[in-house]
Amino acid sequence: MIDVFICEDQKEQREKIARYVSNYIMIENLDMQLVLTTADPEGILAYIKESNRPGLYFLDIDLNHEMNGITLGSEIRKIDPIGDIVFITTHSELTYLNFIYKVAAMDFIIKDDVDSVQSKIVSCLKVTNERKQVMNNTSNKKFVQKVADKIISVNYDDIMFFESSPLHKVVLHLDNRQVEFYGKLKDIEKEYEGFIRCHNSYVVNIDNIQEVDLKKKEILMENGETCYGSARMIKAVQKKLEMSVIE
Amino acid sequence: MAILAFIQVLFYCILVSFVIGKRFFRKEYIIAVILFSLIMAGLYSYLDIFGSLLIFAFVFAMFKYTYLKWIPALYYASTVMIATILIDHITTFIMVKIFGVSTTFIETYGIISSATLLHQFITLIIGFIFITFWKKVTIRIFEKDTDDRNLTRIAAFLGLFTYAIYFTMIVYVRLTGNQNKLVLMNTMYLCIYFIIFAVSLSFLVYTFRKRFEMREKEIELNSLQMYTEQLERNYNEMRTFRHDYINILSSMSEYITNRDMNALESYFNDNIMRVSQKIRDDDFKMRGLSQIKIPEVKGLVSSKLITAQGKGIDVVFECPNEIHYLNMDSVLLCRCIGIILDNAIEAAEEVEKGTVRVGFVEFEQSVSFVVWNTFRDTGYKLFQYFEKGFSTKGENRGLGLNSLKKMVDQENNTQLDTVIEDGFFKQEIVILK
Numbered sequence: 135m136i137d138v139f140i141c142e143d144q145k146e147q148r149e150k151i152a153r154y155v156s157n158y159i160m161i162e163n164l165d166m167q168l169v170l171t172t173a174d175p176e177g178i179l180a181y182i183k184e185s186n187r188p189g190l191y192f193l194d195i196d197l198n199h200e201m202n203g204i205t206l207g208s209e210i211r212k213i214d215p216i217g218d219i220v221f222i223t224t225h226s227e228l229t230y231l232n233f234i235y236k237v238a239a240m241d242f243i244i245k246d247d248v249d250s251v252q253s254k255i256v257s258c259l260k261v262t263n264e265r266k267q268v269m270n271n272t273s274n275k276k277f278v279q280k281v282a283d284k285i286i287s288v289n290y291d292d293i294m295f296f297e298s299s300p301l302h303k304v305v306l307h308l309d310n311r312q313v314e315f316y317g318k319l320k321d322i323e324k325e326y327e328g329f330i331r332c333h334n335s336y337v338v339n340i341d342n343i344q345e346v347d348l349k350k351k352e353i354l355m356e357n358g359e360t361c362y363g364s365a366r367m368i369k370a371v372q373k374k375l376e377m378s379v380i381e
Numbered sequence: 382m383a384i385l386a387f388i389q390v391l392f393y394c395i396l397v398s399f400v401i402g403k404r405f406f407r408k409e410y411i412i413a414v415i416l417f418s419l420i421m422a423g424l425y426s427y428l429d430i431f432g433s434l435l436i437f438a439f440v441f442a443m444f445k446y447t448y449l450k451w452i453p454a455l456y457y458a459s460t461v462m463i464a465t466i467l468i469d470h471i472t473t474f475i476m477v478k479i480f481g482v483s484t485t486f487i488e489t490y491g492i493i494s495s496a497t498l499l500h501q502f503i504t505l506i507i508g509f510i511f512i513t514f515w516k517k518v519t520i521r522i523f524e525k526d527t528d529d530r531n532l533t534r535i536a537a538f539l540g541l542f543t544y545a546i547y548f549t550m551i552v553y554v555r556l557t558g559n560q561n562k563l564v565l566m567n568t569m570y571l572c573i574y575f576i577i578f579a580v581s582l583s584f585l586v587y588t589f590r591k592r593f594e595m596r597e598k599e600i601e602l603n604s605l606q607m608y609t610e611q612l613e614r615n616y617n618e619m620r621t622f623r624h625d626y627i628n629i630l631s632s633m634s635e636y637i638t639n640r641d642m643n644a645l646e647s648y649f650n651d652n653i654m655r656v657s658q659k660i661r662d663d664d665f666k667m668r669g670l671s672q673i674k675i676p677e678v679k680g681l682v683s684s685k686l687i688t689a690q691g692k693g694i695d696v697v698f699e700c701p702n703e704i705h706y707l708n709m710d711s712v713l714l715c716r717c718i719g720i721i722l723d724n725a726i727e728a729a730e731e732v733e734k735g736t737v738r739v740g741f742v743e744f745e746q747s748v749s750f751v752v753w754n755t756f757r758d759t760g761y762k763l764f765q766y767f768e769k770g771f772s773t774k775g776e777n778r779g780l781g782l783n784s785l786k787k788m789v790d791q792e793n794n795t796q797l798d799t800v801i802e803d804g805f806f807k808q809e810i811v812i813l814k
Contacts, residue, residue, distance in 0.1 A: 204701070229669075229699040231740035231751045235809070281796060282813055283744035301793050310763050314789075314796035359764040 136266060137169045137187055138259075139178050141206065142194040142222060147245070148173065151192055151222065154255045164263050166190070175199055175206040182210065188217045190262045192243075192255070195223040204229075207237035218262045220255075277325065279306075279315045286313055294342050295353075295361040296322050298335040309357040332363040332371045346372055386425035386432070390418040392501060392508075393436055394443075396461050399512040401447050410443070430555055433548070437462050452537045459540030464511055465504075466547050472504045532588075535581055542577070546570050597677075597712070604680030608670065611687050629653060669700035669740070675707065681715050682739065685722040689737055694729045699740040707748060707812050708794050714812075718750065720785045721808050725754035728806060732757050750810045763801050 138155055142148040152171045159166050169189075170181055175197055182189060191210055195203035207219050221233050221242040233239035240261065243254040277293060279286040286306070294307040296319060304317045319337050323329050328340045338353055338361050345354040351368050353361040363371060394414040398405040417439050425432050440461055444454035476499070553563060629652060636645040667686065673679040682698070690696045707714055722739070729735030738753040765771060769783045782799065789797045794813040801807070 226668075229701045229740065230697070231699055231738055231753070232701055232742050235740075235742040235749055235751060236744065281811060282747040284747070284749075284798075284811055286798075299790050301790070303790070303796065307764065310802060311798070311800040312763060312767065313798040313800075316796075357762055357764070359762065 135187070136166045136262060137182075137185060137189040138166055138192070139169065139181070139189055140171045140192045141173070141175055141178055141197065141203070142192070143173045143196070143198040144194075145173075147194070147222075151251075151255065154252050155192070155259065158256050158259050162259075164259065165266075166259070166263065173197070173199075175201045175209075178206070179209055179213070182213050188214055188266075190218045190220070190258070192220050192222055192258075195221060195227045204232060204236060207233075207239065211237050218258070218265070220258045277306075279317065281315045286315055290326055290328070290339070291341065293339045294355045294357060294359055295339060296329075296337040297361075307355075307359060307361075330371050330374055332361065332367050334364060334367075336361050336363070338363075338371060340371065340374055340378070343371070343375065346375065348372065384422065387418050387422040388501060390414075390421045390436060392505060393440060393461070393465065394418070395505065396465065396508050396512060397440055397443055399509055400457055400461065400516065401444070404447055413443070430552060433462070437544070452533050456533070456537040456540045459537070459544040460515065461512075462544045463540065463547060464508060464515070466551070468504050468507045468511060471507060472500055475503060476500055531584065535584065539577065539581070542573070601677045601680045604684035605676065607687055608680060608683035611667070611683065666697045669698050672700040672703045673741070674703055674705045675711075677711060677715055678704075678707070678718065681718055682722070685719070685726065686737075686739065689722075689726040689729070692726070692730055693735075694726060695734065695736045697736075697738045699738075702741075702743040704741050704743070704748065708814055709792055709812050713788055713792060717785060717788055717810060720781075720788075721750075721752050721810070724782070725752045725806070725808070728756035729754045747811050747813050750812070752808045753805045755804060756806045758804070763799065766799075 138159070140148060140151050140155065142151060148171055152168060156168050158164070159168065169185075170178060172178065178191070189210075191207070193203040193206055197203060197206065201209070203221055203223070207221070210217065210219060218240040219237050220240055222245060223242055224245050228242065228244065230242070233242055241254070241258050243251055243258075245251065275290045276287050277290055288306070288308060288311075292308045294309065297305045297307065298319050299305050299314070302316050302318070303314050304319065304322065306313050306315065319331065319335070322337050323331050326339075329337050330340055332338045332353060338355075342356045343353055344356050346352075346363075346368065347354070348368060351363045351365060353363055353368070353371065355361060391414070394417075421432060421435065424435075428435065437458060441454055441458035444457045445451065448454055448457075550563070550566070553566065633645065633648065636642075636648060667683070667690075670679060670683050670686075673682065686696050686698055722737075725737050725739075729737045732755050734755075736753075736755045738751075740751050742749040742751055767782045767786060769781075771781050771783065786797060789795050789810065796811045798809040798811065799807070
C-alpha cells in the first residue's frame with residue numbers, strides 16, 4: 135500500500151487534485167490510498183513520522199507557510215528517502231534542477247497548463263505504482279557514498295573502476311558517469327569481493343573486465359575504458375580472473 | 382692624436398643624432414658639437430680616458446636639452462655610452478679576426494691609418510643598427526602617456542649603473558691592472574647586480590599581476606554591463622506590457638458591460654493567453670540571475686547565457702536562494718564555470734532546439750553548480766570526453782573536460798560529477814561550504 139499526500143494551500147486547487155487522484159485510484163483499483171489532503175506541511179511530516187511507509191507526495195511550492203514546497207520536500211526526504219515527490223507549481227516558480235538535485239523529485243506539474251494537470255497526475259500515479267513493483271523484484275546491491283549533502287548510489291554492476299586523485303579524492307568511473315567523492319581505496323577494496331587493487335591508485339571491478347594486457351599492464355574494461363595496473367598487483371587480477379573462469 | 386679625438390667625439394655625436402632624430406639637426410646643436418669636438422681635441426692628451434666622462438656629460442646635456450627631463454636623458458646618455466664601449470670591443474674583434482689588423486697598435490702620434498678609419502666606419506654602422514633596434518625596444522617605456530614612472534626610473538638607474546661599472550672597470554684595468562682588486566670589485570658589482578635584478582623582477586611580476594587583475598576586472602565589468610542591458614530590455618518589455626494590460630482590461634470591461642460573452646471569450650483566448658505565454662517564455666528564464674551576489678560569477682554566467690540565448694538556444698537559469706559566497710578560489714571558479722558553460726553552449730548549438738539548463742542548488746553543507754545540456758550523441762563514451770585534447774569538432778578546440786578535471790582536482794572543497802543520461806550531458810560541481 136502506498137500513501138498519497140497532497141499539500142496545497144489553495145482550497146479549489148487542492149480539491150481538484152484530490153478528485154483526480156482518488157478517481158484514478160478507484161478506476162484502476164491501485165494499491166494506493168489518499169491519506170491526507172491538507173494546506174499544512176507540518177501535518178504531513180507528523181503523519182509520516184508515525185506511519186513510516188513510503189509515499190507519493192504532491193506538493194505545492196508556495197504554501198503560504200514559513201516552509202515552502204522545496205523545504206517541505208527535503209524534510210520529507212529525511213524521513214522517507216525512497217518516496218516519490220511531485221511538485222505542483224507555476225511556470226514562474228519552476229526551478230527544475232533544484233527539484234531534482236535537492237529532493238530527487240520524480241516529476242513536476244505546472245498549474246498554468248490547465249489542460250495537462252490531470253494527465254500529469256495520472257502519469258505520476260502510474261509511474262509510482264510501476265516503480266513499486268520493480269522495487270519488489272530487484273535486490274539492491276548498491277555502492278553508496280555520501281559527500282556532504284549528496285548521496286552517490288550506484289549498482290555494483292555499473293562500476294568499472296576507482297581511481298584515486300590528489301587531495302584524498304576518489305574518482306568513480308561508470309560507463310556513463312564519472313563522479314568524485316572523498317575516500318580511500320583501501321576502504322573501497324573491502325566493500326565487495328569483486329573490487330581488486332590493481333595499482334597503487336586504482337581499484338578495478340573484476341566483473342566488468344574485458345581483457346588484461348600483462349605486458350602493457352593495462353586492463354581494458356567492458357566499456358572500452360582503460361584501467362592501469364602495476365607489475366606486482368596486476369597478477370592478482372589475472373589470477374582472480376582465471377579462478378572465476380574455472381568456477 | 383688630436384684629430385683622432387676629434388673624430389671620436391664626432392662619432393659620439395652622430396650616435397646621439399641617431400637617437401634624437403630630426404630634432405638634432407639645428408643650428409645650436411651643430412655649433413655645440415663642433416665646439417665641443419675642438420675642445421676635446423685639445424684636452425684629450427691630458428685627460429686620457431677620463432675624457433670619456435666629459436663626453437658623457439656632454440651627451441647627457443644634449444639629451445637633457447632635447448627631452449627636458451632628467452630621467453630619459455640619463456637613460457639615453459648611459460645607453461649611448463654603454464653602446465659605444467661594447468661596439469668598440471666588437472669592432473676590434475672583427476678587425477682582428479676578419480682583417481687581421483690590430484688597430485690599437487697602429488694608432489701612433491699624428492698618423493691616422495686607413496685601418497683606424499675602417500675601424501670607426503664599422504663602429505658607426507654597428508652603432509646605427511644597434512641604436513635603431515634599441516630605440517624600438519625601449520621607446521614604449523618613454524612614451525609620453527606612460528604613467529609607470531617607476532619603470533622609467535629603474536631603466537635610467539640600470540643604464541647609469543651599468544655605465545659606471547664599465548667605466549670603472551676599464552679605468553681600473555688601465556691604471557693598475559691589479560687582478561685581486563678587480564676580482565673583489567667584480568664580486569661587489571655582481572652582488573649589486575643581483576639585488577637590482579631581484580628588485581626589477583619582483584617589480585615586473587607585480588606589474589604583470591596588476592595588469593592581469595585589471596583585465597579580469599574589465600571582463601567582469603563588460604559582463605555586468607551586458608546583464609544590465611538585458612535587465613533594461615526586460616524592464617521595457619514589462620512597461621509595454623503594463624501599457625497593453627490596461628488597454629486589455631478596458632476593452633474587457635467593455636465586453637462585460639455589453640454582456641457579450643462570445644466576444645469576451647475569443648478576446649481572452651486570442652490576446653491575453655498569447656501575451657501571458659510570451660512573458661512566460663522570455664522573462665522568467667533568467668530570473669534567478671539577480672540572486673547571485675558574487676559580481677564576477679553573476680557577470681560571467683549572465684554574459685555566457687545571454688550570448689547563448691542570442692544563438693537561439695533555449696536557456697533556463699535558476700537560483701532560488703541568494704548566493705553570497707562560494708568556498709573556492711575566485712579565479713579558478715570562474716575558469717571552471719567558463720569551461721562548463723562554453724562546452725554546454727557549444728554542444729547545444731549542434732542540435733536543433735538545443736537546451737541548456739543552468740542552476741545553483743544550495744544544500745545545508747554545500748552548493749552545487751549544475752549544467753545540463755542537450756548534445757548530438759555520436760556514440761562517444763563518457764571517458765572519451767575526458768581524454769586530453771578531445772573535441773567532437775576535431776583536434777585541439779577549446780578547453781575540454783580534461784583541463785576542467787585538473788582544475789577541480791587542485792581544490793580541496795570541490796568534486797565533479799559528470800553524467801550522460803536521458804539525452805542530456807549533466808555536469809555538477811559540488812562546492813563544500
